[in-house]
Amino acid sequence: MPIATEFEYFAPASVRETVGLLSKFKDKARLLAGGTDLIVQLKEDVSKPQALVDIKRIAPLGGIKVQGKFLRLGALATFTELIESTVIKSKYPILWEAARTVASPGVRNRATVAGNICSAVPSLDSAPALLVYEAVVVIEGPKGSRQIPFASFITGPRRTVLAKDELVTAILLPQPGKHCGAYVKLGRYAGEDLAQAGVAVLADAKGAIRAAFCALAPAPLRSAKIEALLSCKKCDAAVMAQACALLERELAPISDIRSSKEYRLHMAGVMLERGLKAACSRLKGEGPDYGKHLI
Amino acid sequence: MNELKVVGHSSERVDSLEKITGAANYVDDLNFGPELLYAYLVESPCAHAEIRKINTAKAERVPGVVKVLTGKDFPLSFGLYMQDRYVLAQDRVRFVGEQVAAVVARDPKIAKRAAALVEVTYKELPPVLNQMDALKKDAPLLHPGLKAYKHVPWFFPKGDTNIAHWRKTRKGDTEKGFKQADFVFEDVYTVPRYAHCAIEVHGAVGLYDASGRLTVWTASQSPYTQRNVFAEALSPLGISHKDVRVITPYVGGGFGGKAGVSMEILGAAFATKFKGKPVKVMWNRAQEFYNTYQRQGVEAHLKVGMKRDGRITAVEHLLYWDAGAYVEYGANVVNAVGLSATGPYKVDNIKIDSLCIYTNLPPGGPYRGFGYSEFCFGMESHLTRIAKKLRMDPIEIRLKNAIKGGDTLAYGAHMNPNGLSKAIEEVSKEIGWGKKEQSSDPDKVIGKSFACFWKAPAMPPNASSSAFIKFNEDASLNIMVSGMEIGQGLLTSMAQIASEILTVPVSKIRVETPDTDRNPYEWQTVGSHVTWGCGNAVKKAAIDCREQILDLVHRTLHLERESLYLEDEAVKSRTKPGWELPLKNFVIPGIQAEDFTFKGGPIMGRGVFMPEFTSAISDPETSQGGHPNVHYTTGASGLTLEIDRRTGRMKVLKVVLAADVGKAINPDLIRGQVVGGMLQGLATVLYEDMRFDAKGRMLNPNFTDYKIPTVMDAPVETKTIIIEVPQPDGPYGARGVGEHTMIPAAPLIANAIEDALGVRITSMPITAEKVVAALKKEGKL
Amino acid sequence: MKKTIHFKLNGEKTSMDVAPNDVLLEALRANLGAKSPKCGCDRGDCGTCTVMINGRAVRSCLILAVEVEGCEILTLEGVSKGRIAALQRSFVKHNSFQCGFCAPGMIMSLTELLNHKPTPTEEEVKEAISGNLCRCTGYTQIVEGVMDPAVSKKR
Structure with missing residues (x-):
């Protein structure tokens, strides 16, 4: 299908130049990184910009590297780079596990993590992992740079805190202590699918638990109540029953053609339990390997 | 019979190099030069509405737009079995997405932009989005002109209703049959609509040249049927069959969706308005979903009577089909099921009613399985359920009733020889029937299931095949047929048949994709019939070549005719050991006689096959008296399913399918049909499903939300078993198997779920979510 | 509006004039005659438009032509330019395709997989083609084709 909208194409060499273009075109500009969402929107006339600003020529936006106390994912870091990064796999295995569930290799070779969070869809696979790792988003705009916790970056379905003249330049991951975890994803089948529910669980050596969810509420969320309930406890049937009851209050899934809210909620409980189980057994140095499907 | 050297052996595909190098051309790959025009459609946003006004002025003013076409430009109806469809909507639209107008421009972007500027005023009418609603007394009539539509003589439309065709089959006395039964079991099974999802979308390019000849390049299973439908529909323009040429390059998957004529009519008709300039119409993926053919949904009411010993005494099957806005092809699916909805069993008392019902959803039509998958879901679920009630083995029940060669069919004709019982026994062994399996995971349970299937090609009684074979100087061959290579390997099996007779190796044979100016007639590549029909024609053409060769050698070299035979690309004689005449020496130049003159000339064979024993004319109230089906391919299948009882998620550990193919021309190609067809079938039951909203809009016209299986979703193991009870009139005994491999998939899953979890699901698809809901309802979760 | 972009296609330096809204898939097919990448779904779901850019398999239907300035693109035409690769021969041997469109x-x-991992496991093979839809084969013969010792020698 051809793209009928006519627009100007810019490939700025710097973030400053990019911000300048965004300031000029405001909501008539769209940023282009991997393009795996944007090009579909252009073809289907969902988006009709006047300017496309391709940030792939801005070298400083690339790469995955240590920056002070953080690991910095440049805005151009693709899911494939994440998966192939030994640091990600060893230090942030939940994010690694989540990245492997995003679309398929041909899309992951192009799609960026930053682009993923900017899409702000409820089913955002990378979100639960970024939440449990307490990621920070670096934003540049005309007034300079600001950093905000990822937890407050997404404000609703397809909405973020980004102003029209701002862009995400990096995602910062604080160094986690010794931990294990899991990302459990529900799709309609074993193949590539958008998450109908996603649950990330992080368990540290002391038994503290973090838990975050996607596709189970208007925006991805981390639940302090669930974490308080599960931390430093033996997760037996009674605790899990309490957790399921709590999930009903904490989550707000919808029914759509992909799944019903009842099934999503039911599965959230099962996924949380299996994620916890996997995280705890991984902590003990037992399987299953990261990347194995847990449901 | 001599031992076969090529037929029955797996042979490298003749289209292999083209396809693995990217050299194979599909319709969108062809070049048409700088004059090419592009059409973009304006589509109905309403499921049911009158068209009040179309304003094309704004669109026509866009630079680069050549013309905007509307229904007024084509007051033409068309259709394969019933002429109820239009090139562009006339005064009324009947489904969301129906083509209302088209912008033709020099550039596809311009055409798309201008199409958004065409203003259509509609007066909305109440839509009928469900076949059961369409039957209600006060339901709006979709086709008030139904009574006047032209149709084949074996259709029975009910004027002033939404029933486009009603096939009734009556044999014996079902009331009596149910009285004889120890157990009568009734239930309703529902099947939604499905999409073919060939990876290549539909496309057509038409060129109407200055001399008045129309060439249409299409992605199609049916070049000759298209030529016929184009010529008939366009005859008001003075176009006759000889003026129409249809060229079909390789097709990127068909599955029935590219049979007949759907959007291709646009390429043909539009071209007539732009003499000398080719016009291209390519569907996008969304249109591929909502405006080609869809597999029809059905609500099937099934009643079966059985004796305590497992004998079926009567079958009543009442099938209500959601046939969509136009039924020109889909009505024949309904018809086919109306003749065969007992499954492969000998039943003395039968009552089948198969109703083709108009709805304001996209047109229904042919889909691999042609209705048999749909009724098989109910029938094969039913038999397993009855077996459970009677505490009998479900396989024993099927064996007891399995139809045999010579048994009387529902419509009075006799069943062909078949290996159904053998298939049942082989599958039973291979799947380890009776052996309970346990998962090592406490959350998972394993179920086993069984289902039989059958299917006959649904063809007009005079659907024929033909073939030409011509030799080249080096004794290589070109075979020309109009059977279509849609992936199944037809070209290869045709080469194998010719190779067997003419002893020319398959590697020296090229089989051409159809061009109706050059390749001879084939009705269509549908119904799993081309190996049989086209194969017979090719075999006859090869024999024709061989006879010409032997006659020539006999006549010129004075060798005893009966002693001559072909071997290793040469003529040999049983009475002159050591003598041979290589074919390449004479198949073009002829044989030089003693007087230095040349005899013979290019060897060319022709073969024609017509199933001369068939007839579609029978009593409309009972279907008795005709012989509508050429033969049935039968078989059996078994499946081992692992289910997570907490999530409902399922994994097929093993599936076995045994089909009686008569004779496997190429066993590897048959395995390809089984492995691929079975996965397609499993997908229809496990997750595929067309969804529509309350206004008739399709909600998932893309692969993001209409999930077709990936490599991750394939069964752990698919086992193919080939049974060979020869078809007396088949080439080397062969009969078709292309569709059959997906038919039993749905009941296999439903039966396995019941075996594992004790819950029965009677509506497709059977998703993980539905399994959980069923478990919760029964208090098992 | 149009802009000339320079890049390498199948090892040869080339250029083409493209509009900003030209999609790479269509530009390769229409302007340069590289017809092996095909349009199946137009939104990245089916993988039949896959080409390699700088050694990575990507969806050419989700990339604008202007984005490939300075890149190296490889299509199946380029793979087939020399001799037929072991993988292609194995596809023939194993009936790893039917209609051939995918x-x-x-x-x-x-x-791409074999370039990075010459001896992949079956799981890795499945992962690599998890975004390539095939409606004909049921995939088994595709996986068999890759796992043939002639393609991936050691396991």
């Missing part, structure tokens, strides 16, 4: 994309995705 074959170019499959082969490109698998070529």
